[in-house]
Amino acid sequence: MYRQCLVHEEQRDLQLILWRDDPTQPLSIYRLNTVTYGTASAPCLSVRCLKQLANDSTNADVRRIINEDFYVDDMITGSDNKYNLMKLCEETSTTLRSGCFPLRKWIFNFTCNEFEPLIKIPTSTSPRACKKLTLNENSSHKTLGIGWLNDSDEFYFNTEFESDCNQTITKRKILSYASQIFDPIGILSPFILTAKMLLQQLWLLKLEWDDTVPNDIARQWNRFLASLPTLKTIRVPRYVKDMYAMYTEMHIFTDASQLAYGACIYIRSINTNNQTATVRLLCSKGKVAPLKTTSIPRLELLGALVGARLYDKMSSDPNDLLPLSPAHFLVGRPLTAPACDNLVDTPTHKLDRYQRVEQIRQHFWTRWAKEYLSELQTRTKCRENTQDLKPNTLVIIKEDNFPPLRWHLGRVVRNIPGKDGVARVAELQTTSGLIRRAYTKLCPLVDPDEHQTQTTSEAVGSQGFQGRGHV
Known part of the structure; x- marks a missing residue:
């Protein structure tokens, strides 16, 4: 060209x-x-x-x-x-x-x-x-790097590796083999993520490119190579809609775990003649979770972001000015949408059809945010004795309803242990009297022992300076 x-x-x-x-x-x-x-x-x-x-x-x-x-x-x-x-x-x-x-x-x-x-x-x-293409032929036609069976109008994958069982497995070889699987529309995302997660483990071990990988990773890699022949059996229809579709829907699913997160798009079309539904995968995108420990809710948000970006690539309509954002997955609509009255507690018989649908939507997203998201976050509770706050320790008391400049000061009077003997609450002396606050709401400023030692050192230093002055 x-x-x-x-x-x-x-x-x-x-x-x-x-x-x-x-x-x-x-x-x-x-x-x-x-x-x-x-x-x-x-x-x-x-x-x-x-x-x-x-x-x-x-x-x-x-x-x-x-x-x-x-x-x-x-x-x-x-x-x-x-x-x-x-x-x-x-x-x-x-x-x-x-x-x-x-x-x-x-x-x-x-x-x-x-x-x-x-x-x-x-x-x-x-x-x-x-020509008629079959997997038995040595040559095959590829469309933008993907095999295409033109008779059945299906995509297929024919990635082959020439690997030796006695060959040393290194990070360089794993990256080289994993990069040979070309999957631009994400059909093989769950499969490719396995290789990416192995590479992530190797980065954590800080191995050089030509160092031999540990035995456990070598076993996982060998299992990955053994599963490669199954790729040849995968057939993906190129045309995702029904030939006689009455209407078509696009469904986006997102999910996340501690290891990876991603999203996929399915096309659902209803046949005009027999009213049957055809559901086919359009594309997907998967990513490995960050090395830094991240909570499940945050990973779920990252998965929602991937889904929003996939949807944005699907739309070529210049009049479609509203992108799909993570808010659609969290509250069911964009954050810039007009606010609706809270209809959760309104009796059903007082609502028209539109308000009833809005009530169902509000009820669902309220439960989803309060009940489902909270279960994704593993909350660890302090079960061992840690260093308690010493009496007379000066602390800043965090107040959720005030800015930091308006937070009050207080001194620790005593620690209050719980039923298990672990203290998680302290009693404080403030200008307004005695209050109790959890350790998570207290920020220690000065340790009383350190303050006393510092005061003594300053006094000694001051006397020494005076003595030298007389000389």
Whole structure:
């Protein structure tokens, strides 16, 4: 594709190559007249040429295909009508051929010979070049790095590793093998996360790239390699909707654990004829949990954020100005939505249909936030004797309803032990009298023993200074 784009004559001197086959020969200067693969500007220049051909086209469908259905030099497009699709292919091919971009290696998911008498595509790019693909063949067709069975219109994965059982397993080899699994739409996210979590464990062990991994990680990696052949059996329908869909829904699920979090999108369509539902996976995204210990609620929020970003990529409507945010997963609507009256305690017979639906929504999200989220956070209780606050210790008393500058001071009078003998509450003397507060609400300022020692040292230091002054 790059070699089909000529560089302006004034810019060709920027692509000079000095070369000679033998050191005894004089240097030869070669000038590259076309866009060169490997330069930073090559992708931009070649894609810009495609965009210009789209702008010059008078066919709106051809403009759409060139602008939206190309990934560098790969075109992936479709239509609900076979004849219209073949016609679009012919017109798109003619438009691109006018700019010296001939399309070839056509692959269809149907038999296209019947359309050849009606639609003329150059022989070098004939649709008959499409072949029946099976896993038994040595060669296979890939669409943006993913295997495509054009007869059944399904995606498949055929990742193979040449591994030796006696070969030393290192962090470098694990990363190299894991990177070979190309999964841009996240179909294999649960599978790939296994390798990512192993790499995370290796980073925690601070191993060098070529150090032998521990035996437990080696066993997990060998199990991972042994499961690779199952990838060949996975078939994912390319077209996720029902052919005769009456309406279509998009469902986003998010989840998290201490090890990983992620989200996935399913498309649910209802058939017009028999009212049956078809549910298929569209895409997913998974990530390994941070190394720093993070609570489950926070990881759930990270999973919701992943789901929001997946949804944002799904929408190409310029009029869709409202992105899906984590608030949709937490309260069922964006935080900027107009506030509704609290209808949780309102009797049902006093509500109309809209208010009843709003009441159900409020009731659900209230229970979800208070009952479900609180269970995700493991609360550890102090069960051992720690260092109690010493009497006369000066503390700051944290008040939730006041800013820090208005927090009061107090002195510890005594510690109050619980039934298990562990003190978690202290009695304090303040300007307003005696109060009791939990240790979590107290911030010690000065230890009375340290304060007494410091006072004594200051007194001694002051006497010494006076003595030296008399000398």
